[in-house]
Amino acid sequence: MKSRTRREFGCLTGAMVLAGLAPRLAAGEAKAKVVVVGGGIGGATAAKYLAASTRTIEITLVEPKLNYTTCFFSNLYLAGLCSLESLTHGYKTLAQRYGINVIHDSVAAVDPVAKTVGLKSGPKLPYDRVVVAPGIAFNYEALAGYDEAATQIIPHAWNAGPQTQLLRRQLESMEDGGVFVLVAPPNPFRCPPAPYERASLVAYYFKQHKPRSRILILDAKDSFNSQDLFLDAWERHYRGMIEWLPAQFTGGIKAIDVKGRSVKTASETFKAAVANVIPPQIAGQFAQQNGLVDQSGWCPVDPITFESKLQPGIHVVGDATSAGDMPKSAFVANSQAKACAFAIAAALTGSERQSPHLFNTCYTFLSPDDAVSNAVSFKPVAGTIKIIDNFVSQVQESVETRHQAAREAQSWYAAFTRDTFR
């Protein structure tokens, strides 16, 4: 890394948060090596905070995509309220400002005996520690009729990018009066309020452009996150437009007919003008294939260091983990990644480790200027992670409070993506 002038510090505050940490390295001592698998929210945050907290570790981040598009705020894109470009972030700053070696490739396998990570293109990278953050995979076996190929016709849009674009195009070309069928997944899945936020914002779009259209949510569950807040908002903003059918009503989702664009439940078959099927989820494929998951389909981790309980020396953060009460959200991935980065820095450099503070906060849009938030604090307790406090928005809040939350959400997006990618 080149040295920097004082003038540049003005724009280096992201790095400076951790400026205090840089431990010393004896002359000629070889640097420890950390390889990060996946440059999503968890992986990018872990790489950045490791790099910023110590000069004595060489960090390599492996991510196949040149740019990352955030799932958070992608429902606003579906509603026509922002562009996909505004949700897209590159890796240049992580490479240039923090000296992270960013490789655009996929990791094929990790060899815990040889301590190497093998890239799809061939090379093997040696490591002292690995951080694995591959996000989610879809458990297609659990949903008859729907598979990888089907996603090109009926998108899940549960990874942001081309899938989100496809769904937006289908909504745009749908005729007024059509039914948008959203299949909501069983627990646990990425971002518990997000399917219902999606229904709200698609309803907003319909209200502006296709007011005779309707939304049908076929749920694999009998209840959902912040249900009272959503039901209240749907009544206030979109009366008669959104219908939610729980599993106990339909008997559960049985199959997807991709050609016929319909969803079979135990009681009835529902035909869609546009369908959005969010399949059941498991930890990202890489975690599945490298001995990091247990019977649950997710990766059990140490609640303080996020080291895998199955593979020593390999840490897992983000959606792929099974981390007690922590939900699968970008905020959680970022929070876990920091705790993990400080734990690895401490283990490899002997620096001091503070006890971790873990949080989640989620902003959810009910309409463009009506948003709610929740905030949760967690603590490692007896080998797992428990909720300590949980604060959520209430149904009876004022219009101004909701408006303020929507403004706060926008401000949060800017700060949070900066914290992760810059």
Place this chain on the structure above:
Amino acid sequence: MRKIIAASIAAGSFTILADRSYAADRDAGAQLAAMCASCHRLDVGNGGIPTILGMSPEMLTRAMLAYRSRERPSHIMRAIALSLSDEEIATVARYLAALNRQVRP
């Protein structure tokens, strides 16, 4: 003798201060401030979420205690203020104030 590597992104003046307790305080402050950075831009950025740079340690501490006691409303700030000990609040407040002095020319 250990050679101190010139840390490129570390503020130079921080590395000069070799006092052990100061260093420990600074490390703790940096790890706690990382948590703030998930929502607060640690530079100018405002709008919706207020900036926390430019506040004195006393102001920051007072604000945290006001969130903790519900005197000031905010879900996330309340959760954080309750999660941190008094000592941790003081540590992160000192750290952020020092960071602010570094950012200003």
